[in-house]
Amino acid sequence: MATGRTHRPATRSRGIPEATVARLPLYLRALTALSERSVPTVSSEELATAAGVNSAKLRKDFSYLGSYGTRGVGYDVEYLVYQISRELGLTQDWPVVIVGIGNLGAALANYGGFASRGFRVAALIDADPAMAGKPVAGLPVRHTDELEAIISDNGVSIGVIATPAGAAQQVCDRLVAAGVTSILNFAPTVLSVPEGVDVRKVDLSIELQILAFHEQRKAGEDSPSPAAPAAAARSGAGVRSSASRKGPDGDVPAVMPA
Amino acid sequence: MATGRTHRPATRSRGIPEATVARLPLYLRALTALSERSVPTVSSEELATAAGVNSAKLRKDFSYLGSYGTRGVGYDVEYLVYQISRELGLTQDWPVVIVGIGNLGAALANYGGFASRGFRVAALIDADPAMAGKPVAGLPVRHTDELEAIISDNGVSIGVIATPAGAAQQVCDRLVAAGVTSILNFAPTVLSVPEGVDVRKVDLSIELQILAFHEQRKAGEDSPSPAAPAAAARSGAGVRSSASRKGPDGDVPAVMPA
DNA sequence: GTATGTGAATAACTTCACAGCC
């Protein structure tokens, strides 16, 4: 989801819609799987199913890249893999640093899919001196003091922040000052960055909250059908002070927030 | 980010736009921070800045919830916290199971923000018998055999999948069969679920690829005419009937994909 | 016959700008 695009007022000329860009990795993954099974061609319908979108959307997306299919036949798998990879910039190597080697940072470092496609972990960085030198996922953890040197020595332009929330902005500032222009933020904070720097965030708690929203609606469903397994009615406590407030007051079983 | 909404054709009546729902957790976080600093009221401008959006959007978002502000003054922090929490369904307790206690699963289990707001880790589940009983984040890991019992005993409706890609669909099927109707998927796979089940995914590699796309553009910035239709004789997969191919062929230093 | 590519139609989302209320 979700990101803080900061630059580019919506590229003119060869502009690929942001929504399309966000789906290209999905297509690429599905195509790679087909490629591994040596499937030579695929129709928009099949590929769309594999990627979890509908075929019209997929065809429209591909139309922004060019005319890479063959009418009456479909798409050449290998060729498409290449085109999408190129479009995404995966035909080059992207060194990445991960800052904050706690539980999450270590998990990210160990995540295979990382290296698999264009990305290479150039270094793991942590502020804890006790961590320095300790190997994680085969790489020695480096101390934060070295951050700037690591960035510039390796030509790193993408940084991953997996620190506690409190340290994130500071780390971000240093990364940016050192030359990083794309940041993937796992810390639950809004980062502020200068123009020209892209930030994307991944936030467990936000995702869960969105799910809870929909889950809540399912429970309070007007009743008739959807075979509700009705996972036990949870009860709450507390009371709401009513008062004037006009909002569309909902059902909701009461209970106070934090 | 992105998700596979599966049900609800966009609720009529009290329908809050999906884009708005996705931002409520952001507002909530910013408000909670203000609340902790005992700030009594906040303007749309201030709150918007703290949440990383613009104020018009924020006001529009809030307008879907009701009229919770005071003209000329702003919003009452505590009151808004409560309203948003309620809207998101966080005024109730959501037991959650995490399946797949590898590096990532353990990181998730240890993630504090988890319990902090309405969510409670009911159980950690892993397929490895050797893991069974071992404590992670203070909870004993349970074996997959117990999955169904755990779900129903605890009234779990939200499941988190942190297994390898290969196991994800199978785990998903079992979760759904056992009564889970919301899934947060960290495995790099498209899950297929029946109508009525919500899936959201979190995918490191997709996020990085999106960043790489933009990063690539930054590098090739300004150049007047985007990409010279250079030869770029795509070697791969002979089959290609040369000619035709109109796509905006790019520069790119060659290199074949996987 | 079959499946792509794409204009046109529709829907969702964002931003503007200002009336309304404090």
Added chain:
DNA sequence: GGCTGTGAAGTTATTCACATAC
């Protein structure tokens, strides 16, 4: 005077449906 709430305008994304090409 200041700030919210919201119609209206503008923008982006999705879906339709069919001409076009194999």
